[in-house]
Amino acid sequence: MTEQCKIVYQGGEGELVEKKSRFIATVVPAGTEEEALSFIEAMRKKYWDARHNCFAYVIGDRNELARCSDDGEPQGTAGKPMLDVLLGEGIHNAAVVVTRYFGGVLLGTGGLVRAYSGAVKAGLASSVIITRMRGVKLVISTDYTGLGKIQYILGQRGICILNSEYTDTVRLEVLLADDIKEQVKAEITEGTNGQAGLCETEKLQFAEIGGVPTVL
Numbered sequence: 001m002t003e004q005c006k007i008v009y010q011g012g013e014g015e016l017v018e019k020k021s022r023f024i025a026t027v028v029p030a031g032t033e034e035e036a037l038s039f040i041e042a043m044r045k046k047y048w049d050a051r052h053n054c055f056a057y058v059i060g061d062r063n064e065l066a067r068c069s070d071d072g073e074p075q076g077t078a079g080k081p082m083l084d085v086l087l088g089e090g091i092h093n094a095a096v097v098v099t100r101y102f103g104g105v106l107l108g109t110g111g112l113v114r115a116y117s118g119a120v121k122a123g124l125a126s127s128v129i130i131t132r133m134r135g136v137k138l139v140i141s142t143d144y145t146g147l148g149k150i151q152y153i154l155g156q157r158g159i160c161i162l163n164s165e166y167t168d169t170v171r172l173e174v175l176l177a178d179d180i181k182e183q184v185k186a187e188i189t190e191g192t193n194g195q196a197g198l199c200e201t202e203k204l205q206f207a208e209i210g211g212v213p214t215v216l
Helices: 033-046 079-088 108-125 144-156 178-191
Strands: 004-010 012-018 021-029 052-059 065-069 094-101 128-142 161-166 170-177 197-209 212-215
Touching: 004 021, 012 108, 021 033, 021 108, 033 052, 033 065, 033 094, 052 079, 065 079, 079 094, 079 108, 094 108, 128 144, 128 178, 144 170, 144 178, 170 178, 178 197
Parallel strands: none
Antiparallel strands: 004 128, 012 021, 021 094, 052 065, 052 094, 128 170, 128 197, 161 170, 197 212
C-alpha cells in the first residue's frame, strides 16, 4: 500500500445539461471490481430508460485495475474521458456512472468529451474526497516540563492530539503518517532531552475529515 492515497469517502451526484441532453454522474467508493460492477448494474436498473449509462472505475492503490465503457456512444467520447478525470484527479478505489438522457441534438465528438468529463467533475465536486494515510498511533508520555515543547512540535506540523490524560504526568495520543513519524519522534526526543516516552501502539490507516484525524 502506498503511504498516501486519495479516495472517495462519501459518494455524490452531479448533473449538467448540454443542448437539452442531461448528463447525471453518480460517484461511489469501490474497493473491488465486484463492488464497481454491482454499482454499475444498479445504475443501469435505476436509469433503465436512459439512452446511455457510461462508466469508469479505478481499483487499487496504484490503479492496478482501470476500466471504462462508452455504452453505445462514439468510441472514445465517454468512458475514456471519464476515466481520464479520475486518473487526473489522482482518485483511487472509485467508480462513476454518467447517465445520459438524449435531448435530440447531436453534440459531436468534442461536445461529448466535454460533457462526460464535466459531469464526472461535477460528481466528484459533490463527493467527499479524502487522503488516506498509512501510519501509527503514537502514545507520548511526558512530565509537565516537556509538555509545552511537545505541543509546539505537534502544532508546527498540524498534528492533532486525539486524547490526553493529565495526572502526575501527561499522556498524549496522536496519529502520525509513516512518512513523518521518525522525524517527529526525533524532534520530540531532542526537544525534551530524551525525557519523553514514545510508544507506537497500533498500525492503521487514517485521514483528516473535516479537519479531524479519523481512523478508517
